Amino acid sequence: MCWGTSSGRISQLAHYGPIGAIILIIWITVSAFNCLTKWYPPQSTDYLSIINFLIFWIHPCVIFYNYFCAIFRGPGFVSQNWIPANKEDIQYLQYCEICESYKAPRSHHCKKCQRCVLKLDHHCPWINTCVGHTNHASFCYFMFYAILGCIHGLLMLCPAVYRALFVRYYLYHRIKNVPIIIFSFWGLLSSILSIGLAIGVVVAVGFLLGVQCRNIIKNQTGIENWILRKAIDRSHRAEKKFIYPYDLGFKENVRHVFNWRNGFSSIGDGLVWTVRDGSDQYDLTREQLEQKAEKRMRTVRYDVIGDYNGFFFPIKYGFRTCICIPFTDEHRMKITRGDRVLVTRWETYWLYGERLISTKTADKLSSSTTTETKKKKRDRGWFPRCCIYEAFKMEDLWSGKIRPDSDMVLSESINFGPESFAPEGFDENDHDNNSEVLSTDMSSTTTSRKRTRKED
Numbered sequence: 001m002c003w004g005t006s007s008g009r010i011s012q013l014a015h016y017g018p019i020g021a022i023i024l025i026i027w028i029t030v031s032a033f034n035c036l037t038k039w040y041p042p043q044s045t046d047y048l049s050i051i052n053f054l055i056f057w058i059h060p061c062v063i064f065y066n067y068f069c070a071i072f073r074g075p076g077f078v079s080q081n082w083i084p085a086n087k088e089d090i091q092y093l094q095y096c097e098i099c100e101s102y103k104a105p106r107s108h109h110c111k112k113c114q115r116c117v118l119k120l121d122h123h124c125p126w127i128n129t130c131v132g133h134t135n136h137a138s139f140c141y142f143m144f145y146a147i148l149g150c151i152h153g154l155l156m157l158c159p160a161v162y163r164a165l166f167v168r169y170y171l172y173h174r175i176k177n178v179p180i181i182i183f184s185f186w187g188l189l190s191s192i193l194s195i196g197l198a199i200g201v202v203v204a205v206g207f208l209l210g211v212q213c214r215n216i217i218k219n220q221t222g223i224e225n226w227i228l229r230k231a232i233d234r235s236h237r238a239e240k241k242f243i244y245p246y247d248l249g250f251k252e253n254v255r256h257v258f259n260w261r262n263g264f265s266s267i268g269d270g271l272v273w274t275v276r277d278g279s280d281q282y283d284l285t286r287e288q289l290e291q292k293a294e295k296r297m298r299t300v301r302y303d304v305i306g307d308y309n310g311f312f313f314p315i316k317y318g319f320r321t322c323i324c325i326p327f328t329d330e331h332r333m334k335i336t337r338g339d340r341v342l343v344t345r346w347e348t349y350w351l352y353g354e355r356l357i358s359t360k361t362a363d364k365l366s367s368s369t370t371t372e373t374k375k376k377k378r379d380r381g382w383f384p385r386c387c388i389y390e391a392f393k394m395e396d397l398w399s400g401k402i403r404p405d406s407d408m409v410l411s412e413s414i415n416f417g418p419e420s421f422a423p424e425g426f427d428e429n430d431h432d433n434n435s436e437v438l439s440t441d442m443s444s445t446t447t448s449r450k451r452t453r454k455e456d
């Protein structure tokens with residue numbers, strides 16, 4: 001366990017997620033233990049009660065062990081300035097401006113961690129870090145034992161609370177061989193609350209564990225699952241079958257996460273992956289680049305005609321806009337009249353896009369070396385649809401239907417010339433993870449993209 005290193009720091013615990021999770025585990029454990037002592041206390045004459053007592057306390061130990069392993073091992077990050085062994089392969093990879101390295105196959109940038117994460121599955125607020133290559137197994141064990149612990153807790157809580165609620169019945173009928181359980185008001189309330197929390201954990205974590213198991217047996221992450229769905233959709237249209245390169249069969253797929261043959265540590269360095277016959281390391285990254293190219297074609301540029309202050313419920317734009325909000329915690333982007341945005345996702349009352357920045361601002365930001373300033377380059381998020389006016393489809397611009405020097409395109413603040421602004425176009429897999437900066441060369445086709453970074 002890497003205490004205090006870049007993998008995981010003690011300070012990561014100072015966040016509502018870990019604090020909430022730790023309080024939840026302790027709360028359920030203490031309440032359930034209180035019930036256990038009342039209902040089924042360990043007795044030297046009853047071995048089962050001792051076994052029950054021991055198993056009861058093993059659960060929180062194993063839960064906390066795996067929980068802290070998941071936090072302090074961390075997911076594994078791509079090191080700064082990483083490039084593949086063969087320099088020619090960088091053409092298949094995306095570049096992360098913030099981490100200043102290429103994104104290794106299966107790695108993605110996490111906006112919350114501000115790092116490129118090896119085999120990123122998702123960012124988990126409960127552990128306040130990502131789930132990725134190094135901590136995937138610990139995270140799954142944590143969920144598994146959390147479910148078992150809660151089920152055991154429920155077996156202690158429910159009978160005790162039931163008997164406490166109907167204690168008068170047991171007393172009136174003088175039922176023997178049943179312990180009489182009496183709670184204080186707060187004790188009873190706490191136990192009932194614990195039952196609700198434990199049921200919630202079993203259902204919610206059970207669902208998440210089910211999703212994880214489904215992905216693990218296919219050797220996919222949540223993000224790859226998303227990419228693959230789009231790849232299959234594209235392959236139907238292109239009549240060219242996409243083969244997922246990391247599917248090595250059930251046993252090998254599971255072993256790649258849990259690695260029971262070698263001390264349960266993750267297999268490999270997270271940068272180079274075993275692929276199935278007929279595939280290579282970059283099949284998936286090439287597919288990602290092609291998907292992004294398609295997405296660029298769908299981009300529409302809008303002019304902002306109304307101010308939006310970034311509130312989740314902008315009442316001034318009507319009841320429906322407030323009710324039909326996008327159900328995601330993604331950023332709401334503040335926009336003001338006169339801004340221009342590139343939109344990549346549409347909902348009935350909301351749009352997701354990125355603010356265009358002027359050449360001057362782009363140059364200023366590019367010259368900066370701080371991460372905070374680099375982040376500012378990527379101003380993206382949701383905003384109400386009624387704030388904007390469709391200027392033109394980017395597809396028309398790329399295909400030449402609209403000239404880059406037309407009045408519609410040019411403005412005093414924005415220049416669409418080669419490498420003049422950084423649209424930073426696309427959320428990686430619609431997850432808002434990508435920090436790649438692609439240049440927009442209007443004179444070229446969509447396939448001839450250039451990177452704003454020098455690649456060698």
Ligand SMILES: [Zn+2]
Pocket residue numbers: 096097098099100108109110114115116117435
């Ligand atoms: Zn990154």
Ligand SMILES: [Zn+2]
Pocket residue numbers: 110111112113114122123124129130
């Ligand atoms: Zn993260």
